[in-house]
Amino acid sequence: MKKYYLAxxxxxxxFACSEDDDIxxxxxxxxLNVEIKHYFNDKMIEFDTETYLNEFGNELSxxxxxxxxxxxxxxxxxxxxxxxxNQYVYIDPSRNRDTFTLYGVDVGDYTNIxxxxxxxxxxxxxDPTLFDADHPLSLIVHNLHWGWIDGYIFFSLEGNLHYMGNxxxxxxxxGFDRNLKTISIDQNYSISENNILSLQFDLAKLFKSPNLIDxxxxxxxxxxxxxxxxxxxxxxxxxxxxTLKGIIQNxx
Amino acid sequence: MKIRIIFLVLMVLSYCIIVSCSExxxxxxxxxxxxxxVLPASLPKPKLPEDxxxxxxxxxxxxxLFFDDLLSGDNTMSCSGCHNQKHAFTDNELxxxxxxxxxxxxxxxxxxxxxxxxxxxFFWDGRAASLREQSLMPIQDPLEMDETLENVVKKLKxxxxxxxxxxxxxxxxxxxxxxxxxxxEQYMFTLVSGNSKYDRYQAxxxxxxxxxxxxxxxxxxxxDPIPFIKGGDCFHCHxxxxxxxNEYMNNGLDEFFVDLGLGAVTKKASDNGKFKVPSLRNVxxxxxxxxxxxxKTLEEVLDxxxxxxxxxxxxxxxxxxxxxxxxLNEQEKTDIINFLKTLTDEExxxxxxxxxxxx
Numbered sequence: 001m002k003k004y005y006l007a008x009x010x011x012x013x014x015f016a017c018s019e020d021d022d023i024x025x026x027x028x029x030x031x032l033n034v035e036i037k038h039y040f041n042d043k044m045i046e047f048d049t050e051t052y053l054n055e056f057g058n059e060l061s062x063x064x065x066x067x068x069x070x071x072x073x074x075x076x077x078x079x080x081x082x083x084x085x086n087q088y089v090y091i092d093p094s095r096n097r098d099t100f101t102l103y104g105v106d107v108g109d110y111t112n113i114x115x116x117x118x119x120x121x122x123x124x125x126x127d128p129t130l131f132d133a134d135h136p137l138s139l140i141v142h143n144l145h146w147g148w149i150d151g152y153i154f155f156s157l158e159g160n161l162h163y164m165g166n167x168x169x170x171x172x173x174x175g176f177d178r179n180l181k182t183i184s185i186d187q188n189y190s191i192s193e194n195n196i197l198s199l200q201f202d203l204a205k206l207f208k209s210p211n212l213i214d215x216x217x218x219x220x221x222x223x224x225x226x227x228x229x230x231x232x233x234x235x236x237x238x239x240x241x242x243t244l245k246g247i248i249q250n251x252x
Numbered sequence: 253m254k255i256r257i258i259f260l261v262l263m264v265l266s267y268c269i270i271v272s273c274s275e276x277x278x279x280x281x282x283x284x285x286x287x288x289x290v291l292p293a294s295l296p297k298p299k300l301p302e303d304x305x306x307x308x309x310x311x312x313x314x315x316x317l318f319f320d321d322l323l324s325g326d327n328t329m330s331c332s333g334c335h336n337q338k339h340a341f342t343d344n345e346l347x348x349x350x351x352x353x354x355x356x357x358x359x360x361x362x363x364x365x366x367x368x369x370x371x372x373x374f375f376w377d378g379r380a381a382s383l384r385e386q387s388l389m390p391i392q393d394p395l396e397m398d399e400t401l402e403n404v405v406k407k408l409k410x411x412x413x414x415x416x417x418x419x420x421x422x423x424x425x426x427x428x429x430x431x432x433x434x435x436x437e438q439y440m441f442t443l444v445s446g447n448s449k450y451d452r453y454q455a456x457x458x459x460x461x462x463x464x465x466x467x468x469x470x471x472x473x474x475x476d477p478i479p480f481i482k483g484g485d486c487f488h489c490h491x492x493x494x495x496x497x498n499e500y501m502n503n504g505l506d507e508f509f510v511d512l513g514l515g516a517v518t519k520k521a522s523d524n525g526k527f528k529v530p531s532l533r534n535v536x537x538x539x540x541x542x543x544x545x546x547x548k549t550l551e552e553v554l555d556x557x558x559x560x561x562x563x564x565x566x567x568x569x570x571x572x573x574x575x576x577x578x579x580l581n582e583q584e585k586t587d588i589i590n591f592l593k594t595l596t597d598e599e600x601x602x603x604x605x606x607x608x609x610x611x
Contacts, residue, residue, distance in 0.1 A: 048522030048566070063522075063569060095372075129454075129493050132297040133369055139492025140369045141295060143499075147472050147487070157571035167565075169572040223573055225476050 018115040027073045032105040033250060036199045036221055038065060038187065045203060047140030051162055054207040055118040060170075062203065065145060068156040069138070070119045072102065075112035077188075083105065083218045086120065090136040090144070096100060111192045113197070117238055118180040125151050143155040146223070153223075154179060155238065157206075161215055170215065173223040177237045189246045198245040205241040207233060215235070258400065282423040284309045289368075291444060294451040295493055298368035304384070304434050306441060309541075314439025315415065317432060319608040322407045323398035324352050331390065331436075334361045335604055341443065342364065347545025349396070357395040358511065360545035363531065363538050365445040365600060372498040376527045376543040379517045387427055387436035392576035399431040408432075420496040445533050453594065460594065467591025468535035470584055475573035484578060484588055488570040495532040495595065501568045504527050504561035504575060505542060514544065515566075525566050534606055536596045550592060556586040 001213055030237045038045045040052040040062075045134040051061045067087040082105065089100045119137070128145055131138040137152070144153040155174040160167040189197070193229070209214040224231040253521075267323040284307035291297070300306065317323065318331045333347040335341040343349045343361035351357060359376055367383055380386035389394045391404060408427050415425035422431050452458035460468065471490075473483030491497045500514040502525040509515075515524030527543045541547040547556065561574040580588070600606075 047255075049520070129296055130295060132299070135296075135298040138296055140298075140371065140494065140498070143488060143491035143497035145491065146474075159567075167567045169567070169575070171569040221474075221477065223476075226476060228480065229590060239593075 015100065021045050028089065028107045028194050029104045030107055030133050030191065030195070031101045033099060033196045034102060034199065035099045035196055036091060036093075037245070038098065039200060039202045039204075041202065041204045045093065052204070054204060054213070055127060055215045056208075056212060060159055060215065061162065062157070062159040064092075064094055064156060064158040065203070066090070066094075066142060068119055068144060068152060069100075069119055070116045070123070072115040074105065074110055075114070075115070076106065076186070077109040077111055088123075088136040090142055092142065096101055102186055105191055107192050109230065110190065111188055113199075114182060115190075115242060116180055116182050117235075118175065119152055120180065121177045123152075124177060124180075125149070127153075132156060141211075148174075151175060151177070154181070155235075159201075161220075163216065168216075168220055170220045172231070174231045178222050181235050181238050181240045182241055185242065185244045189247050190242065191247065194250040196248045196250050198248050202243070204243050207239050209237065209240055211237055217219050239245040270551065275525055277563055282419065283537065284421065284423075286442040288440075289442065289444070292446040292451060294454055295366070295444070300441060301382075301437075304437055306438050307421065309417070310422070310435055310438040311442055311539040313417045314420040314435035314437070315609045316414075317436055318439050322411075323391050323399060325399040325403075326352050327407075329397055332608070334390075334396070335364055337603075338537070338600065339363075340537045340538040340600055343537065347540045347548075351393070352397040352398055353395075355395055357393075359543050360540060361535060362528075364440055365443045365533065366494050366531065367440050369494045370498060372500075373528070374582055377513045377517050378500055378528060382437075383440060383460070384430075384433035385439040387433045387440070393573055401432075404432065405429065414530070433448045443600070443606055446532065447599045448597040449594040450591075452595075456595075461590070463587045463590045464594050466584070467587035467589065470580070470588050471591055475575070475578055477576070480579075482579065482584065483573070484580070485570055485573050486557075486588075488528045490532045491569070496529045498529070500526040500528055502566045503529075503557075503569070504562060504571045505546070505556070506565070506566050507564050510542065522566060525564055532592060533595045534595045534597055537601065540550075550589045551585070554588060555581070558585060 032109060033192055041052075045065065048061060053059055069091060070087070072084040072087060078083070084102055084210075087102070091098055110179050123137070128137060128139050133140040135141070143152070144156055151172045153175045157172045158170065160169055171212050191197070207215065213233065217228040217231045222231050272412070287306040288310050289298075305368040313322070321327045321330050323330060329352045333344045334553050336344055339345065341364035341434070347360055348358070349361045355490075362376065372378065372379040374386040380389060388401060391399050392401065401523070403478060405427050407443075414427060418424045418427050418431060419425045420504070421435055424527060431524045453460050470482065472487045475481065475483035475485050489497055489503070491503055500523065506525065509525040514526040515521060517523075535541075539548060539550070541550070541553050547553050557574050558578045558580045561571055563575060567575065
C-alpha cells in the first residue's frame with residue numbers, strides 16, 4: 001500500500017514536471033520588437049539635406065516618407081501562422097517613428113513575414129475620428145487621409161527633383177482599395193528573447209523594378225487618380241523595396 | 253530636578269501632539285477631486301500626461317495663475333493679457349503682442365484650445381516640448397512678462413491664498429516653478445473646442461448653406477493639374493479633427509526668411525521658414541493671421557493661397573498646386589471662408605468655466 005502511494009506521488013510529481021517543461025518549450029512567448037531602417041541604396045536616408053540618384057538618373061531629395069502597415073503575419077516552420085489582426089502601424093522615419101512591437105510571439109523558427117502597406121477596405125472607409133488620439137490610424141497622429149469616401153493614403157512620398165540648378169516638387173500619395181499592397185518575404189529566421197526583427201526599406205528600389213521609373217517623365221503630383229497608372233506602377237515596385245535583414249539581439 | 257525632567261517630558265509630548273495633530277488635519281484636507289474631461293463625440297479621446305492627473309483643485313489653481321498679474325515683472329500683466337477667450341485665447345487683434353514694457357514681441361499670439369492633441373511641440377517654432385515647459389517661458393521672456401521664476405515663487409508665497417491653493421492641488425504648501433507649470437497645464441487642458449457648426453454638421457444635427465458646402469468641398473479637394481480640377485489642398489496640412497497635422501511647414505509666405513522659425517531651433521537649414529501649422533478651429537475670431545500677423549483678414553489669407561505663394565528652398569510639397577496658382581474665383585474664395593467660419597465654436601468662446609474664477 002505504501003509503495004502504491006509512493007508511486008502515485010512520484011508519478012504526479014513527474015507528470016507535473018514534464019507538463020511544465022512542455023509549456024516552456026512549446027509556448028514560450030516574447031514581445032518582438034520590429035525596426036524598419038530606411039535607405040537609398042546603401043545609405044540611410046537623410047531627409048531634405050541629401051540628394052540621391054535613382055536608377056534612371058533623376059536626382060532627388062526626400063522630405064517625407066510615411067506609410068501605414070496592417071495585417072502582419074508570421075509563418076512558423078511547422079506552417080502555423082500568427083496574425084496580428086488589429087494592429088496598425090504608422091511609420092515616419094523623418095520623426096524617428098520606425099519601430100513597433102508585436103506582442104505574444106512564440107519563440108521558435110519561422111519561414112515568412114507578410115504585411116500590408118495600407119489598410120483593408122472596411123477600415124479604409126470607416127470613420128477616422130473614432131480612434132483615440134494616440135491610435136496609429138488617428139488623424140491626430142498623421143495626415144494620411146483624403147476624407148471618408150477615398151479613405152487613407154497608404155504610402156506617401158514627398159520631395160524635390162533637382163535638375164540644372166532647378167528644383168521640382170513632387171508628391172506621390174498612394175492609396176485606394178485597389179492599391180493595398182501585400183509584402184511577403186520568404187526567409188528563415190528564429191525568434192528568441194530580446195530580439196529585434198530588422199526590416200529594411202530601400203527607396204532606390206521603388207524607382208527600379210519591375211518598373212524602371214523616370215520621375216521627370218511622370219506626374220509630379222499623384223493622388224492615385226488620373227496619373228496614367230503611375231501610382232499603380234509605384235505600388236508594384238513597393239514589394240521589392242522591403243527586405244528582411246535578420247534578427248538582432250537587443251542590447252538593453 | 254525631577255520637576256524639570258517632568259516639565260521637559262511634558263513639553264516634548266505636547267510638541268509631538270501639536271505636530272501630529274496639525275499634520276493630521278492637513279492630510280485630511282488633501283483630498284483632490286478628479287476632474288473628468290468631457291469631450292463632444294467629434295473629438296477623439298486624448299492621451300493626457302499620466303503624471304499630472306486633472307483635478308478640480310489643480311484646474312482652479314491653474315485658472316487663478318493664468319489670470320494673475322503677479323506672474324509679470326511689474327505686476328501688470330497675466331497670461332490672459334495676450335490670450336483672450338473671446339478671440340480663441342489669442343491677443344486682442346494685435347499682429348505682434350506687446351509685453352509689459354510695451355515693446356512688440358516677435359510673433360503673433362496663438363490660440364489655446366484642444367492642447368491635448370498637440371503631440372509635436374508648442375509655439376510657432378516648436379521650441380517647447382510640453383505644455384508645462386511652455387507655460388513658464390512667457391513669464392521669463394523679456395518681451396513678454398519679464399519676470400524671474402524665483403520672484404514669482406516669492407510673490408505667490410507672500411500671498412494669503414496661494415499656499416493653501418497649492419496645498420489643495422498638490423498636497424503641499426510648498427510653491428515651486430514645476431507646480432506652477434503643472435497647474436497652468438491642467439487649466440489649459442480643460443479648454444475644449446468641439447461644438448462648432450462643422451461638428452454639428454458632421455453629427456447630422458445642423459445644415460450647411462450651399463456656399464459652406466462648396467467651401468467644404470474645395471477645402472478637402474486636391475488641386476489636379478491634368479485634367480485641371482480645382483481644389484484648395486488645405487486638408488493636407490490643416491487635417492484631422494483639430495484641423496492641423498501638428499507639423500512645422502513652409503506655406504510659401506516668403507522667399508527670404510526674416511524669422512527662421514523651426515530652423516532657428518533645430519539649427520538645420522532644411523527647417524528654415526517652417527512654422528507650426530495652426531488649427532483652423534475658431535480662425536474667424538483669432539486674426540490677424542500667420543506667425544507674424546501679416547494678414548488682417550481671411551480674405552487676405554485666401555489671396556495668399558490662391559495667387560500669392562512664393563517659392564523657397566523649404567516650400568512644402570503640398571504647396572505645389574498653390575505655387576502654380578489655385579485659380580479660385582472670388583465666389584470660391586468666399587465659399588472657403590464661409591466654410592472656415594463654420595469652425596467657430598460659440599460654446600468655447602463664451603464658456604463660463606474658462607473665465608477667471610472669482611470665488
